[in-house]
Amino acid sequence: MTTDVIAPTRTRRAGFIGGGFMAAVHSRAARAARAELVGAASSTSGRAAAAAERLGLGAAYDSFEALLADPDIDVVHICTPNTTHARFARAALEAGKHVVCEKPLATTAADAVELVRLADERGLVAAVPFVYRFHPMVREARARVAAGETGRLLSVHGAYLQDWLSTPGDDDWRVDPALGGPSRAFADIGSHLVDLVEFVAGERIARLTASTSTAYAERADHVAVETEDLVALVVEFASGALGTLLVSQVAPGRKNALSIELAGTEASIRFEQERPDTLWVGRTAASSIIERDPARLDADAARLSLVPAGHPMGYQDAFNAFVADAYAAIDGARPDGLPVFADGLRAAQVTEAVLASAERRDWTEVPA
Known part of the structure; x- marks a missing residue:
């Protein structure tokens, strides 16, 4: 590719x-x-x-x-x-x-x-x-993990926290299963979290146990709310690595707090979407902050860095890069990391596993 x-x-x-x-x-x-x-x-x-x-x-x-x-x-x-x-x-x-x-x-x-x-x-x-795959520092994290810099994966910690539905007066069409589907918080933002974790780790979640919660049974325009506001998961990867993931649309003060941290035998690496121009790399002896500097990044991260170091990039830049790669694929290119319908299927499978686990209160296998 x-x-x-x-x-x-x-x-x-x-x-x-x-x-x-x-x-x-x-x-x-x-x-x-x-x-x-x-x-x-x-x-x-x-x-x-x-x-x-x-x-x-x-x-x-x-x-x-x-x-x-x-x-x-x-x-x-x-x-x-x-x-x-x-x-x-x-x-x-x-x-x-x-x-x-x-x-x-x-x-x-x-x-x-x-x-x-x-x-x-x-x-x-x-x-x-x-x-979120198209933030340059996500590609940098992925490259470092793939190169073995973090060693064998041991654990993952991730969260996606928002507050736009944090009071009973907050409402949206997504609350209604007839429009939003059977899952709200997880299908809406938890799917992004799982996709990002699996993309960076280069490994897939094999099984999970989940618990869901609906904070408000009634909202401004909806009564008997059925869709979830919160999801907490424990996950196990195919390699045996363990992880915890928390998804919430009722976390006051958190606007779009998407974060992932992968810990391996050699180092840990952390990305936060609200601080997209840096990575934290942790080691036992010392930790460091890696700045988005195209001259010092992996090639796949550098090609997504459209402006020099010190000039912030954000969500719309990532979205623009995604659409540019999709259009390039239409022209016959094979851009690395383009999320396609198979990735959408993966998200649907994980979502169904989350809902099944929460209903049964037990571990659920995720299709490979």
């Missing part, structure tokens, strides 16, 4: 299904990748028109079917509520479009399996934005 992103051989023409916050993030990334932003479809033609105007898209489609029927659109970005992802992704693939689908790819592993198969059969690029 190459670690270089190849410039597009022609201008990509992108369509967007959905017009909310994530559509704005996707459209900025597509524009940065020099795509032509053709238009949007949404739940109504009026919402599509509003999204097209707000996001600077070329047109508004009366329906997602009309968008998919446009022969000029190469790639479709799906930015809609969770339970619609599988239906829209399936329709886009059947229409011969490359797909960038928000996570979760599907709210059941069975649907995700079908989407992986369909993308493979059609020979289409199908990507899922596990974008």
Whole structure:
């Protein structure tokens, strides 16, 4: 695989299904990748028109079917509520479009399996934005672990903490299983945490035991809330390494506190998303902070470092890099670490294992 992103051989023409916050993030990334932003479809033609105007898209489609029927659109970005992802992704693939689908790819592993198969059969690029992989210092951590700098993996500690649902008055469509699916906190942000841990470690979780909690049974617009606010996991990797993971959307003061720490026989390594330009490397004799300096990083980390050391990079930069790599893959490149539908399937499988374990209160195997 190459670690270089190849410039597009022609201008990509992108369509967007959905017009909310994530559509704005996707459209900025597509524009940065020099795509032509053709238009949007949404739940109504009026919402599509509003999204097209707000996001600077070329047109508004009366329906997602009309968008998919446009022969000029190469790639479709799906930015809609969770339970619609599988239906829209399936329709886009059947229409011969490359797909960038928000996570979760599907709210059941069975649907995700079908989407992986369909993308493979059609020979289409199908990507899922596990974008935290695209922070340069995540790639640096991954390279150091792969090179043996940390030694044999012994333990992992990770957390993803947010506070945007921390009071009963806080609410969102994701609370409703009809829109968000059977899992909320884990499917929404825990999936990012597991993907990041497995990506950096180069190992997969083999089994887990989980406990979930719903802090508020009633919210502003929802009663009898069923989806979880918190998830705590103990995990065991295929190698025998152990880990603890905590996921919460009710942690006051924590805005997007995603962190992972891997401890091996030789060293520990820690990445924090809210401080994305540094890594902490711990050793028994001394510890150090590694700065994001392209001249001193692994090649895969350096190629994602678009600005010199000391100039901060963040979430949108990571998202832009993800979309650039997805578009490069459409042009025939093989960018290292691009998260595809198989990674979306992995997230669905882990999510189902978490829910099953929490219900049975027992260890659950995660499909390999």
